[in-house]
């Protein structure tokens with residue numbers, strides 16, 4: 001168990017003799033909610049009931065091999081944005097059937113906010129009248145998007161992001177070859193979430209950020225065009241990471257000006273920051289991704305001009321035109 005989850009794990013240990021029908025684990029991405037939910041499931045399914053998973057019995061072995069017949073893991077299918085009603089109906093059927101091992105049945109619903117209205121309703125019926133010896137564990141990064149009727153039927157376990165110091169210590173132990181500056185940067189880029197930071201370093205994503213930086217430099221020096229940069233960003237595995245880069249760029253500018261007084265402060269950076277957040281939320285909708293990234297890039301370019309007037313910000317002028325189906 002990750003050190004920052006120990007407090008919640010202790011709470012869970014104390015509840016093992018009076019289980020609830022449903023749990024909601026709420027926190028942010030990259031701190032291990034799914035791992036925690038899996039550990040809970042393993043503890044429940046272990047043959048030595050009332051104790052934490054022994055890692056030795058047949059149930060624990062099946063679970064470790066991802067093969068326990070009474071454990072059901074529901075998540076969005078590949079290339080789908082939502083957990084469909086069919087998936088929930090299928091799950092309900094399994095939960096109402098007799099358990100294979102004669103003990104508990106456990107369902108893990110990863111990111112419950114991905115359920116749509118009809119799948120929430122299908123799940124609600126099971127939560128209202130849960131079959132015997134059945135436990136449903138939901139995880140969520142956006143608790144606010146889960147209907148109150150569902151929330152009220154779950155016992156909640158809340159998780160917070162670990163402190164910067166704790167995360168750095170953990171990363172240092174796990175990636176002893178990485179230097180401090182890289183560790184700090186990985187946490188900043190990943191909103192202080194240690195697991196994402198670790199993956200960011202392991203998959204060498206700092207090379208991608210460097211590529212993004214070099215691209216902007218070549219734009220300022222007229223060695224490449226906005227269209228060329230955007231075409232490159234769209235080939236990134238998750239192109240929306242570009243919004244994080246821009247956002248963090250603006251934070252670094254504000255910090256350099258206000259706290260370190262290395263550069264002159266420009267209030268337009270706040271306008272730019274707000275714009276990036278808007279762009280990121282538009283991205284989640286059915287947006288024309290190429291246009292959106294081009295507008296962000298153009299706006300960034302405008303911010304480099306001396307005496308830039310935010311009223312002429314291209315992004316603000318074009319806002320509302322990125323959603324597909326709108327003529328531009």
Ligand SMILES: [Zn+2]
Pocket residue numbers: 046047048053054055056057058059060061
């Ligand atoms: Zn066991």
